[in-house]
Amino acid sequence: MPLPLYLLALAVFAMGTSEFMLAGLLPDIASDLGVSVGTAGTLTSAFAVGMIVGAPLVAALARDWPARGSLLAFALVFSAAHAVGAVTTSFVVLSATRVVAAVANAGFLAVALTTAAELVPPGRKGRALAVLLSGTTVATIAGVPGGSLLGTLLGWRATFWAVALVCLPAALGILKGIPARPPLGRTHPAAGPVGPALRVEISQLRSPRLLLVMLLGALVNAATFGSFTFLAPLVTDAAGLARPWIPVVLVLFGAGSFAGVTVAGRLSDRLPGLVVAAGGPLLLVGWPALAVLAEHQVAFLTLVFAQGALSFAVGSTLITRVLYEAAGAPTMAGAYATAALNVGAAVGPLVAAATLDPVGNRGPLWASGLLVLAALLAALPLSKARRPSRAR
Numbered sequence: 001m002p003l004p005l006y007l008l009a010l011a012v013f014a015m016g017t018s019e020f021m022l023a024g025l026l027p028d029i030a031s032d033l034g035v036s037v038g039t040a041g042t043l044t045s046a047f048a049v050g051m052i053v054g055a056p057l058v059a060a061l062a063r064d065w066p067a068r069g070s071l072l073a074f075a076l077v078f079s080a081a082h083a084v085g086a087v088t089t090s091f092v093v094l095s096a097t098r099v100v101a102a103v104a105n106a107g108f109l110a111v112a113l114t115t116a117a118e119l120v121p122p123g124r125k126g127r128a129l130a131v132l133l134s135g136t137t138v139a140t141i142a143g144v145p146g147g148s149l150l151g152t153l154l155g156w157r158a159t160f161w162a163v164a165l166v167c168l169p170a171a172l173g174i175l176k177g178i179p180a181r182p183p184l185g186r187t188h189p190a191a192g193p194v195g196p197a198l199r200v201e202i203s204q205l206r207s208p209r210l211l212l213v214m215l216l217g218a219l220v221n222a223a224t225f226g227s228f229t230f231l232a233p234l235v236t237d238a239a240g241l242a243r244p245w246i247p248v249v250l251v252l253f254g255a256g257s258f259a260g261v262t263v264a265g266r267l268s269d270r271l272p273g274l275v276v277a278a279g280g281p282l283l284l285v286g287w288p289a290l291a292v293l294a295e296h297q298v299a300f301l302t303l304v305f306a307q308g309a310l311s312f313a314v315g316s317t318l319i320t321r322v323l324y325e326a327a328g329a330p331t332m333a334g335a336y337a338t339a340a341l342n343v344g345a346a347v348g349p350l351v352a353a354a355t356l357d358p359v360g361n362r363g364p365l366w367a368s369g370l371l372v373l374a375a376l377l378a379a380l381p382l383s384k385a386r387r388p389s390r391a392r
Helices: 003-033 037-064 067-087 091-118 122-154 156-177 198-206 208-229 231-238 245-267 272-292 297-325 333-354 363-391
Strands: none
Touching: 003 037, 003 067, 003 091, 003 122, 003 156, 003 208, 003 231, 003 245, 037 091, 037 208, 037 333, 067 091, 067 156, 091 122, 091 333, 122 156, 122 245, 122 297, 198 208, 208 231, 208 272, 208 297, 208 333, 208 363, 231 245, 231 297, 245 272, 245 297, 272 297, 272 363, 297 333, 333 363
16 A cells, blocks of 8 residues: 555544544533533534535535645645644634544545545555555544543543644645645647546436445445444443543454454455345344443443444444445545445434433443344345355
């Protein structure tokens, strides 16, 4: 894999740390800003909504921008938003900074996904995506637990400052490592555009297969974010572990996610159906099992690792299929994949939060199981369509 791909993954690490870190900071943020934990959980949804809106909008605007300049600008705006969030005393302002950071993250990820696909041969998109998303999984292994520990020692604001600072070397790496070249999908201005017009790329959304794969990716990601966002209360209440165990559990989930995305990256180009067919039912069983066995600490820790692996294996495979199905939209495919990811990230915590009062801390786990079940049921038309194709 080319070096620029790993530099993009470094920036994704910083952004992934921010996206996931609230799982370990929600109680402190809620206490400091005078809101409930459920209300604080909407910060995750605010971030995801910014990603959903920002991905296609910013990707469309950035079609005529050089990729390196676009990626650098998004990284710097992301850093600035976290600096503002670190000093505010208003929950509303903090929510606004999350939206701004999310729009910058969305623009970055949309361009980065397309750039990553262009850096490798056509048949290795899955492996390129696995390297890029490894930034997110390493964030769950190191960045999020480290942020949780830093928040425990110095307060949640210190974690926001840390993310803002980590973005700066990532931005320098982009400046030095990503080659200066024309905008994505275009040649030198003198030669004219070679990619399809924007309206042609948007028309790809009429494809039923593309929409279905985006839906499946959104549902699986909703299940992942729904439970992960409220994992900290489960550690201390349902599992009965001490507060210092929260970073440990986040590391376990992150280690599982890294393993899952690494294995899936080697299979998603050639055998995507196998990953989904094997991982989907296991993911469906795993969330309710975690809810039932949460008080058994060994089972709890084991299942946290397993669900991290399965969630990212199945989810990253589905997002890779979005890039394949949207091959006719070279500058917008990354935006479609980003939108699919973050529709789930927005819906999941909202659905999970709605279960806290009637069901308790295990409610998000049951909600995640239902979301995966919906994904498997929605995938049935796709599997039936593939059988006649194989027969022919």
